[in-house]
Amino acid sequence: MPRPSARIALTVAASLVPMLALAGSVFLNGVKIDGVTNQRFEKATVRIDGEGNVHIDAPGYAARVTTVTPTPTPPSTATPPASAPPDAGVVAQAPAPAASPSVPGRITQRYWLVTEQTTPGMTDFDIDVYVNSRWLRRLRNNEDQVVVDITSQLRPGANAVTLIARKQAGGSRRSTSPANVFKVIIGEGNEGGGNVMIDTPLIRFQKTAADAQDATEEFTLTTR
Structure with missing residues (x-):
């Protein structure tokens, strides 16, 4: 069974736009963060593509994949x-x-x-x-x-x-x-x-x- 991966987004304070209920995946600065809950982002731009994916562009925030x-x-x-x-x-x-x-x-x-x-x-x-x-x-x-x-x-x-x-x-x-x-x-x-x-x-x-x-x-x- 593969070891779980972890993605880290260090947040300063926030406001996550309530669009996560739409179909598709959620991306923070190009990194998929499906499954993440209780997060809010300041000064972020949110767009939804034609497949229902939510893209959050938030300068100053980071998401990384690790073990x-x-x-x-x-x-x-x-x-x-x-x-x-x-x-x-x-x-x-x-x-x-x-x-x-x-x-x-x-x-x-x-x-x-x-x-x-x-x-x-x-x-x-x-x-x-x-x-x-x-x-x-x-x-x-x-x-x-x-x-x-x-x-x-x-x-x-x-x-x-x-x-x-x-x-x-x-x-x-x-x-x-x-x-x-x-x-x-x-x-x-x-x-x-x-x-x-x-x-x-x-x-x-x-x-x-x-x-x-x-x-x-x-x-x-x-x-x-």
Whole structure:
């Protein structure tokens, strides 16, 4: 049985024209997004062709085809985590804040991590992801787009997310252009019809081929 594919459209805010009930397929900027629900787009042009297909032209929005990557088995809870790679480094963080009495006992939304690269392999950066001081996975510079449901790695309320980008040594740099970008986006989303949609981006982190230094950035992600 083929593995499900995922299409990602990062939305800023919106208004999806109520023409999706017509016969035919729905296309966002030329990419078929049949099965996607609960999405709205701003400043979009909508046209219907002779076969009943709905074409949405929305500058600033993107739809991509990828493969959903299963969530990896979390490493040991020991500090530092035993399964973290030898060169993953040490993350020094204050303890994550305790949940407020008003925080619900369970997470009602789904949270996804996705990557986007202008051209895989050109930035020469690998990025390690930590959630609440536990190593989650390494996002490699030369791999295709990654789509991971990280809901099970989070807890209700505030979560500490740390992203560590390391320039990969060895040989000459493949590019020094700021146009070659490696992005990591984490946010609330949903899945339907084989598509993953991030409705509310909460964390954005990126490095370009022009960057030469390692970088670490810490974020607080509050679930609901």
